[in-house]
Amino acid sequence: MNTTVIPRTTAIHTAAQALISAVAERAARSPRQAAEAAFYPGHPLGSVDAIEAEITRRRGLKPLAAPALPQAA
Numbered sequence: 001m002n003t004t005v006i007p008r009t010t011a012i013h014t015a016a017q018a019l020i021s022a023v024a025e026r027a028a029r030s031p032r033q034a035a036e037a038a039f040y041p042g043h044p045l046g047s048v049d050a051i052e053a054e055i056t057r058r059r060g061l062k063p064l065a066a067p068a069l070p071q072a073a
Contacts, residue, residue, distance in 0.1 A: 031055040032048075035051035
């Protein structure tokens with residue numbers, strides 16, 4: 001059994017560094033990548049597309065336009 005006690009300030013600093021790292025990793029993902037990582041069956045937003053739209057909205061980004069389909073001749 002490990003009975004080592006670390007100082008409270010060290011524990012807080014370590015937790016803060018872990019949080020900063022996780023937030024930076026999440027922010028580095030594209031909205032689509034973040035949505036795919038966040039999705040699970042039964043998610044309240046219902047789909048990866050809906051999650052992506054919410055992430056885009058929260059980040060203050062303009063939604064990507066759907067690619068134009070070729071016109072029939």
